[in-house]
Amino acid sequence: MALSREEIAARYGGALFGYAQDTNSLVAVHADLQELAQAVSANPQILNVFSDPIFNSIEKKKSLSVIEQGLTAEVQNFLNFLLDYNRFNDLLDIIDRFNDLYDEANKxxxxxxxxxxxxxxxxxxxxxxxxxxxxxxxxxxxxxxxxxxxxxxxxxxxxxxxxxxxxxxxxxxxxxxxxxxx
Structure with missing residues (x-):
């Protein structure tokens, strides 16, 4: 049974939030995700590149390595994870869920x-x-x-x-x- 966008966002956003807490990088991960969300919102075709089956995984990894420069290791690992599991189209929903958890934790x-x-x-x-x-x-x-x-x-x-x-x-x-x- 396929997961809904909300379920995917909840699972992946929650997992990233927990991972960032465990590695004491919550603030840095949050900052990187805000920057990433702005970039993707300004250029939505980015998501299409990483979701398009025409591009092979090597090409996608090369493109992702350019985007990842300057991001924390946690965010880099997470983006690669999304790429490996073909969940890049859900990135903005996942970031939204992460932000909700971040805001709740920080009042x-x-x-x-x-x-x-x-x-x-x-x-x-x-x-x-x-x-x-x-x-x-x-x-x-x-x-x-x-x-x-x-x-x-x-x-x-x-x-x-x-x-x-x-x-x-x-x-x-x-x-x-x-x-x-x-």
């Missing part, structure tokens, strides 16, 4: 701050720090979305937690209170 999370007007970098950073401090996190990466319908305030969506501090929500609560008084 880093991501989310969205929805506001009526665009926040500048200083405001977004202050909001991130405040949330991280309140919930005992090391870092919170926030993306800003603009929705003029909320009128003002901020709606934070981080993981499964929603904090609605929008003016629209506050007005709705006041309206409900006024209706219930009568």
């Amino acid at each position: 880093i999370t991501s989310g969205t701050a929805t506001t009526a007007v665009k926040l500048d970098d200083a405001q977004l950073t202050a909001l991130s720090r405040s949330y991280a401090q309140k919930y005992g996190l090391k870092d919170v990466r926030l993306e800003n979305q603009v929705d003029k319908d909320i009128l003002g305030g901020v709606i934070l969506q981080i993981g499964d937690r929603l904090i609605d501090g929008s003016v629209k929500n506050k007005l709705k609560k006041i309206r409900v209170q006024l209706i219930n008084k009568d």
